[in-house]
Amino acid sequence: MLATILRARFTPLLALAVLMAVIPLVAPSAFYLRVAALVWIFALAALGLTILMGYAGQVSLGHAGFLGLGAYGVAIGPAHLGLSPVLSLFLSAAAAGLIAYVVGRPILRLRGYYLAIATLGFGMILALVFNSETAITGGPDGMQVARLTVFGWRISGTQNWYWVAAGALLIGAWIALNLVASPTGRALRALHDSEVAASAVGVDVSRKKLAAFVIGAVYAAFAGGLLAAMNGLITPEAAGFMHSIELVAMVIIGGMGSVIGAVVGAAFLVVLPQALTAFQDYEQALLGLLIMVFMILLPGGIVPTARKWLLERLS
Amino acid sequence: MRPSAAVRGTLRALALAATLTSPAFAADPIKIGSVVSATGPAAFLGDPEARTLKLYVDALNKKGGLLGRPVELVLYDDGGDANKARTFATRLIEDDKVVAMAGGTSTGSTMAMIPVFEEAKVPFVSFAGGIEIVEPVRAFVFKTPHTDKTACQKIFEDMKARGFTKIGMISGTDGFGKSMRGQCLKVVGDYGITILADESYGAADSDTTPQLNKIKNTPGIQAVLNPGFGQGPAIVTRNYAQLGITVPLYQSHGVASKSFITLAGPAAEGVRLPAPALLVADKLAAGDRQKPVVAAYKDSYEAATAQPISTFGGYAFDGIQLVVQAIEKAKSADPQKIRDALEATKDYVGVTGIYTMSPTDHLGLGTESFRMLQIKNGDWVLETPGQ
Numbered sequence: 001m002l003a004t005i006l007r008a009r010f011t012p013l014l015a016l017a018v019l020m021a022v023i024p025l026v027a028p029s030a031f032y033l034r035v036a037a038l039v040w041i042f043a044l045a046a047l048g049l050t051i052l053m054g055y056a057g058q059v060s061l062g063h064a065g066f067l068g069l070g071a072y073g074v075a076i077g078p079a080h081l082g083l084s085p086v087l088s089l090f091l092s093a094a095a096a097g098l099i100a101y102v103v104g105r106p107i108l109r110l111r112g113y114y115l116a117i118a119t120l121g122f123g124m125i126l127a128l129v130f131n132s133e134t135a136i137t138g139g140p141d142g143m144q145v146a147r148l149t150v151f152g153w154r155i156s157g158t159q160n161w162y163w164v165a166a167g168a169l170l171i172g173a174w175i176a177l178n179l180v181a182s183p184t185g186r187a188l189r190a191l192h193d194s195e196v197a198a199s200a201v202g203v204d205v206s207r208k209k210l211a212a213f214v215i216g217a218v219y220a221a222f223a224g225g226l227l228a229a230m231n232g233l234i235t236p237e238a239a240g241f242m243h244s245i246e247l248v249a250m251v252i253i254g255g256m257g258s259v260i261g262a263v264v265g266a267a268f269l270v271v272l273p274q275a276l277t278a279f280q281d282y283e284q285a286l287l288g289l290l291i292m293v294f295m296i297l298l299p300g301g302i303v304p305t306a307r308k309w310l311l312e313r314l315s
Numbered sequence: 316m317r318p319s320a321a322v323r324g325t326l327r328a329l330a331l332a333a334t335l336t337s338p339a340f341a342a343d344p345i346k347i348g349s350v351v352s353a354t355g356p357a358a359f360l361g362d363p364e365a366r367t368l369k370l371y372v373d374a375l376n377k378k379g380g381l382l383g384r385p386v387e388l389v390l391y392d393d394g395g396d397a398n399k400a401r402t403f404a405t406r407l408i409e410d411d412k413v414v415a416m417a418g419g420t421s422t423g424s425t426m427a428m429i430p431v432f433e434e435a436k437v438p439f440v441s442f443a444g445g446i447e448i449v450e451p452v453r454a455f456v457f458k459t460p461h462t463d464k465t466a467c468q469k470i471f472e473d474m475k476a477r478g479f480t481k482i483g484m485i486s487g488t489d490g491f492g493k494s495m496r497g498q499c500l501k502v503v504g505d506y507g508i509t510i511l512a513d514e515s516y517g518a519a520d521s522d523t524t525p526q527l528n529k530i531k532n533t534p535g536i537q538a539v540l541n542p543g544f545g546q547g548p549a550i551v552t553r554n555y556a557q558l559g560i561t562v563p564l565y566q567s568h569g570v571a572s573k574s575f576i577t578l579a580g581p582a583a584e585g586v587r588l589p590a591p592a593l594l595v596a597d598k599l600a601a602g603d604r605q606k607p608v609v610a611a612y613k614d615s616y617e618a619a620t621a622q623p624i625s626t627f628g629g630y631a632f633d634g635i636q637l638v639v640q641a642i643e644k645a646k647s648a649d650p651q652k653i654r655d656a657l658e659a660t661k662d663y664v665g666v667t668g669i670y671t672m673s674p675t676d677h678l679g680l681g682t683e684s685f686r687m688l689q690i691k692n693g694d695w696v697l698e699t700p701g702q
Binding site for chain 1: 353354390391392395396397398399401402405406408409410421422423424426427430445447489490493
């Protein structure tokens with residue numbers, strides 16, 4: 001019975017929804033809601049990356065660049081082009097997808113980790129542009145972001161943002177779960193296991209990889225847009241290399257290719273620095289140590305390992 | 316389940332130990348919050364700030380705290396990430412319930428945190444340079460570092476006093492250079508000075524001779540100003556000497572450190588620049604009101620950390636000091652009353668300058684907070700000693 005529930009496709013979604021509903025009831029202050037909202041937003045970005053890493057078997061080391069594209073899109077749209085912030089959010093996610101398509105198309109025809117290197121460079125270029133194009137992006141001091149307005153309702157306050165972020169993640173997770181179960185998802189999994197075998201049974205390997213990359217970019221850009229709008233300000237570090245590495249760490253710690261894993265990984269990396277403030281001077285070292293311990297003891301990531309353990313117990 | 320006797324005994328012993336190790340205070344601590352970039356790319360700014368805050372709050376508690384209550388510094392490190400800064404700001408307000416905040420290393424992280432404090436009506440004294448922090452004035456936001464505008468005014472004052480009315484300007488295209496150029500252009504008219512040549516260079520350029528040649532060949536130029544940060548100004552200074560330009564060269568407070576003199580070498584001779592008093596702590600005149608404050612800060616900081624003082628630590632010193640003074644003056648740890656007292660700050664002699672705030676000025680520093688220096692024999696010389 002329990003095993004059946006665990007195996008059901010939409011169990012993760014339901015579990016996530018319940019968790020989202022419970023947190024505001026038990027959170028002692030708005031601070032905890034903000035941390036939770038950040039977890040939902042970063043989980044959304046990690047979700048896109050887990051499709052790319054866990055299913056298409058490709059690593060993007062510049063994923064924060066796409067996050068930055070979405071964030072600056074939401075900032076620049078209203079400030080320089082007079083567009084509505086909500087329209088800018090969707091436009092910049094679409095633009096990020098288009099850019100991912102253009103960048104990914106030539107690279108993903110090659111085999112091996114070329115995408116990792118290309119995205120590494122791409123992310124750094126984006127961070128540089130955000131940093132130095134002071135007239136458009138405000139330079140290192142960042143730029144203010146107009147408030148999002150949905151049907152005349154200005155979204156503000158931590159509590160409202162909590163629900164917006166939670167809703168966005170639920171929709172993102174629902175799309176991801178459907179995608180994974182679709183023919184495209186099966187094709188992606190096939191090429192993750194063996195590209196040769198996948199192409200032998202008729203999977204267009206480079207096209208499917210490209211699709212995963214574009215999806216990942218759109219997820220990251222959307223998350224970035226939400227982050228910028230929630231904070232009301234965006235600075236170039238959001239698109240920086242360290243941030244890209246954090247996103248990759250979220251996916252690996254949570255468990256590659258697992259939707260709930262992306263959420264757990266994001267929670268781990270967002271909550272941990274808050275929990276470790278007492279050891280602030282050693283925070284970076286502790287963080288690194290914990291990640292190493294996880295990698296050695298749970299190489300599959302938290303969620304897949306836990307799931308396997310549970311299923312073995314139950315059968 | 317009730318804890319066992321052994322557990323209860325241990326807890327009691329621990330509680331006793333805690334009360335014995337810290338001075339006995341009857342009242343709750345006054346919580347002052349801070350978020351600085353003690354690690355990450357801005358650590359050279361944030362680290363001295365964090366050290367200064369800890370040092371100063373410790374010293375304050377040894378003297379008996381504030382209003383008979385101990386002071387608790389809640390210090391977080393944002394790692395140079397504005398998003399983290401915002402989260403910690405929320406934490407300070409929602410979870411730690413601080414009564415005031417002194418922090419914010421970069422303009423970006425300060426701007427990210429401002430809405431949190433404005434909304435919660437808790438005073439926030441920033442350590443960041445950007446003029447947008449206090450212009451327009453926000454009810455609960457103050458800052459301690461001088462702005463580029465003050466530096467421009469100081470330089471133009473000096474030029475005016477020396478009778479220069481036609482100048483050339485060559486600025487870096489980095490954030491600092493651009494911002495300062497903009498501020499200088501805004502105030503230059505007030506001094507009857509006109510800029511005849513306005514050149515720029517990239518932050519990574521290794522040669523600025525063409526731009527300087529243009530300035531050299533512009534007739535009537537009496538002085539040249541170089542707003543810039545990092546290695547750019549040193550290159551400009553070297554090229555300036557190589558081209559044999561004889562009119563005086565002014566640098567900005569962006570290069571007010573010994574490394575500039577080292578980088579520019581003999582070419583730096585005769586260069587003038589505005590700098591905070593801290594840079595020339597040992598050269599201040601005996602009657603200078605800032606001298607004792609600066610000397611005391613320098614001695615205590617260098618004794619405690621075995622590191623040379625920096626102006627950034629000075630911003631933090633003034634920031635926490637302003638908050639502490641405001642609490643003393645308000646005789647209350649109520650955020651609204653602290654804010655009112657901060658705004659009424661009058662003639663506070665700090666490390667960075669002498670602060671007098673008002674409802675329209677939440678920085679409160681005039682041009683006298685800068686000292687005009689000249690480089691002579693590889694060292695700073697005060698141009699107008701004392702006040």
